[in-house]
Amino acid sequence: MxxxxxxxxxxxxxxxxxxxxxxxxxxxxxxxxxxxxxxxxxxxxxxxxxxxxxxxxxxxxxxxxxxxxxxxxxxxxxxxxxxxxxxxxxxxxxxxxxxxxxxxxxxxxxxxxxxxxxxxxxxxxxxxxxxxxxxxxxxxxxxxxxxxxxxxxxxxxxxxxxxxxxxxxxxxxxxxxxxxxxxxxxxxxxxxxxxxxxxxPIIGDLETGEGKMSSSQGVTISMEDTAEDLREKVNSAFCPPTRDPEGDLVNPVLELFQYHVFPRFEAVVVERPDEYGGDLRYEDYEALAADLESGELHPADAKGALADSLDELIAPGRERLHELRDE
Ligand code: IYR
Structure with missing residues (x-):
């Protein structure tokens, strides 16, 4: 690049x-x-x-x-x-x-x-x-x-x-x-x-994909979230596999992959049991988005990989916050 x-x-x-x-x-x-x-x-x-x-x-x-x-x-x-x-x-x-x-x-x-x-x-x-x-x-x-x-x-x-x-x-x-x-x-x-x-850009609200994801309203992801919080929030996020009537892919799960995960990781591995096709590995956002749209990648599997990646990203800051509060 x-x-x-x-x-x-x-x-x-x-x-x-x-x-x-x-x-x-x-x-x-x-x-x-x-x-x-x-x-x-x-x-x-x-x-x-x-x-x-x-x-x-x-x-x-x-x-x-x-x-x-x-x-x-x-x-x-x-x-x-x-x-x-x-x-x-x-x-x-x-x-x-x-x-x-x-x-x-x-x-x-x-x-x-x-x-x-x-x-x-x-x-x-x-x-x-x-x-x-x-x-x-x-x-x-x-x-x-x-x-x-x-x-x-x-x-x-x-x-x-x-x-x-x-x-x-x-x-x-x-x-x-x-x-x-x-x-x-x-x-x-x-x-x-x-x-x-x-x-x-400003990422849309997790549950609707519209407006902005902010701390003052709706669901947001923050440095305080535990792995479990992240899993729950991501699991309930809006993740339609298809485009809206205007042809746009409005999907906060994909936005999180695009703006938060791919810029910080070389690749994303989606783990799947062998009977569901085995692991998938993505080196860029476009390939993952295309697979979600084609149905090759199931939203539930994409969400699992997203929650894991977000957890890895925020874990050091979360620890630091806990240390500061214990001081
Ligand atoms: N307006 C920002 C905060 C902010 C940004 C800059 I760039 C400044 O020079 C000063 C303040 C916000 O909305 O958080």
Missing amino acids: DTYELVTRNVEEVVTEAEVRALADDPDGKRVYVGYEPSGVLHIGHLLTANKLIDLQDAGMEVVVLLADVHAYLNGKGTFEEIRDTADQMKAQFLAYGLDEDSTEFVLGSDYQLDDDYELDLHELELATSLNRAKRAMAEIQSGETVKVSHVVYPLMQALDIEYLDLDLAVGGIDQRKVHMLAREELPSLGYEKRPALHT
Whole structure:
């Protein structure tokens, strides 16, 4: 796989292809980031962008993980103290998950976002941005109904982070795209360069395949799940072997294979007794999806292999969480 392919595999949007190609041509030392509002336990959404960060590290880039404590505070996630505690736990889980310790820098937002220069640039952005634009940028990120003033400051700070962390590339779920577009438009008005962005898909709810799999509603997979939890959740997941009337394969089981399992394992082995055809080995997602669609691979067998792979992926982080709680 060439570097551009590695950098952009499994993403939903590349902004812009030409800019990301230029980075992929000379990846060494390029700084890329994802920002996360700290939360105590990582879930599948965090792990999807973490997989992209691992790809980017493999491509030779340096990763910055922003533990966005001020953003979490602005989004009503608790007191500063509570948020900081969860930031430490989050860092430990990312490292256990497989981010490379030597080329990952963890930064707390409050380490620089309260500085004078940042604050004055923020006010300049506030002056340059319409209230509507900021609200729209925030619509997919903000959880509650009521938009507070803090919710329109939030995306402007996120835009400034790209400059203040001296980044070459911003990465986020597709729900972050309007903030990144705002950043591309507004940073130049402050005399800063605009940066490219990669947006990863958001996986649909496990039981319906629709909407997003999130911790706030429905079933999600998290770093806390035991092997048994995973088996139960995956077993009850929506896994139609056929396409929907529009011809799309809406299938959260396949999505988990595509975005979580294949990027991290060389091959997936589906164990089957000999009388059912014996073991199957897949080296890429496409081959597994094709077999599920043709009926060669039974959904129950695919689910068993998925639960095992997910367990292997989260086991080190789960152990780390237990250690932290025992301390
Ligand atoms: N908006 C993100 C959190 C976040 C991301 C970045 I990139 C920042 O610079 C700051 C905050 C979320 O929805 O979790």
